[in-house]
Amino acid sequence: MFDTIKSRGLVLLGCGKMGSAMLEGWLKQGLPAASVWVKDPFPSDWLKAQGVHLNEALPESPALVLVAVKPQMMEEALPVLKTYGNGDTIFLSVAAGTTIAHYENVLGAQTPVIRSIPNTPAAIGRGITGLIGNSHIDEAGLQLAENLLSAIGQTVRLDNEGQMDAVTAMSGSGPAYVFHLIEAMAAAGEAQGLSPELSMALAKATVGGAGQLAEDSAETPTQLRINVTSPNGTTQAALEVLMDDTRGFPVLMRDAVDAATKRSKELGA
Ligand SMILES: NC(=O)C1=CN([C@@H]2O[C@H](COP(=O)(O)OP(=O)(O)OC[C@H]3O[C@@H](n4cnc5c(N)ncnc54)[C@H](OP(=O)(O)O)[C@@H]3O)[C@@H](O)[C@H]2O)C=CC1
Numbered sequence: 458m459f460d461t462i463k464s465r466g467l468v469l470l471g472c473g474k475m476g477s478a479m480l481e482g483w484l485k486q487g488l489p490a491a492s493v494w495v496k497d498p499f500p501s502d503w504l505k506a507q508g509v510h511l512n513e514a515l516p517e518s519p520a521l522v523l524v525a526v527k528p529q530m531m532e533e534a535l536p537v538l539k540t541y542g543n544g545d546t547i548f549l550s551v552a553a554g555t556t557i558a559h560y561e562n563v564l565g566a567q568t569p570v571i572r573s574i575p576n577t578p579a580a581i582g583r584g585i586t587g588l589i590g591n592s593h594i595d596e597a598g599l600q601l602a603e604n605l606l607s608a609i610g611q612t613v614r615l616d617n618e619g620q621m622d623a624v625t626a627m628s629g630s631g632p633a634y635v636f637h638l639i640e641a642m643a644a645a646g647e648a649q650g651l652s653p654e655l656s657m658a659l660a661k662a663t664v665g666g667a668g669q670l671a672e673d674s675a676e677t678p679t680q681l682r683i684n685v686t687s688p689n690g691t692t693q694a695a696l697e698v699l700m701d702d703t704r705g706f707p708v709l710m711r712d713a714v715d716a717a718t719k720r721s722k723e724l725g726a
């Protein structure tokens with residue numbers, strides 16, 4: 458799976474929360490640490506312990522550069538790798554907002570660029586990454602990136618770059634919405650008198666189990682919800698609150714995803 462990467466090397470520009478989640482997934486899947494070069498000014502203790510080349514001289518022509526710095530740091534960080542531009546090194550960006558055109562401007566118009574949005578469940582091989590390449594990426598390049606990304610979860614090719622803002626707002630930021638759901642459920646359990654430990658254990662297992670069931674089941678999430686809801690039972694009482702037209706989940710989630718989509722567009726402006 459990692460043959461080209463093993464022979465030519467993989468460079469990570471920035472290795473914070475997202476870069477580390479991806480690297481952790483790749484190392485677990487058998488990518489040798491010796492094939493990885495990381496540039497990051499303040500590496501974490503976890504990163505220091507992985508045996509990758511850390512802030513060392515970079516390989517001459519890596520197969521792929523993963524750009525995982527914050528969009529706000531891009532101006533400072535990216536020009537360091539300009540020497541790889543206009544060649545056959547693939548630039549795989551995970552930065553929210555930063556457009557393909559921006560990479561082409563900084564690195565050279567002929568640079569093969571893939572813009573993608575992964576998410577942090579990549580650390581356990583359960584991520585999903587939306588991706589789209591520029592015109593200098595051929596099918597082999599896209600497949601190389603997809604092979605790498607499929608080691609940390611699912612991949613989905615987008616039809617156009619315009620979809621990226623909504624994908625960022627859904628699956629990129631989405632894990633945070635789910636973690637917040639766990640926090641909110643745990644707090645609600647505590648409000649009913651359960652201990653913090655019991656309440657958190659119930660919330661985590663319920664969200665984790667329901668998520669897995671939704672992914673694995675042949676039934677739709679709607680049917681799975683109906684399966685839980687006994688007529689005039691406890692679930693129905695809760696859903697009357699959660700599915701309320703004006704203050705329920707749907708309106709709240711639509712506003713949240715709308716705010717994230719707008720922010721993604723702003724980051725790219
Ligand atoms: N976190 C997530 O769930 C997701 C993040 N992304 C994208 O991933 C990118 C990184 O986000 P995230 O990992 O959360 O952010 P982090 O701040 O955790 O990671 C960015 C890393 O880049 C380092 N860095 C800063 N300046 C430079 C530089 N000049 N050269 C090399 N490295 C540098 C930072 O070091 P230091 O901390 O010392 O400044 C940090 O370790 C962002 O563009 C974000 O949009 C995309 C999808 C999901």
Ligand SMILES: O=C(O)[C@@H]1CCC=N1
Pocket residue numbers: 553625629630
């Ligand atoms: O919050 C952010 O901007 C990044 C992009 C998606 C998830 N984290």
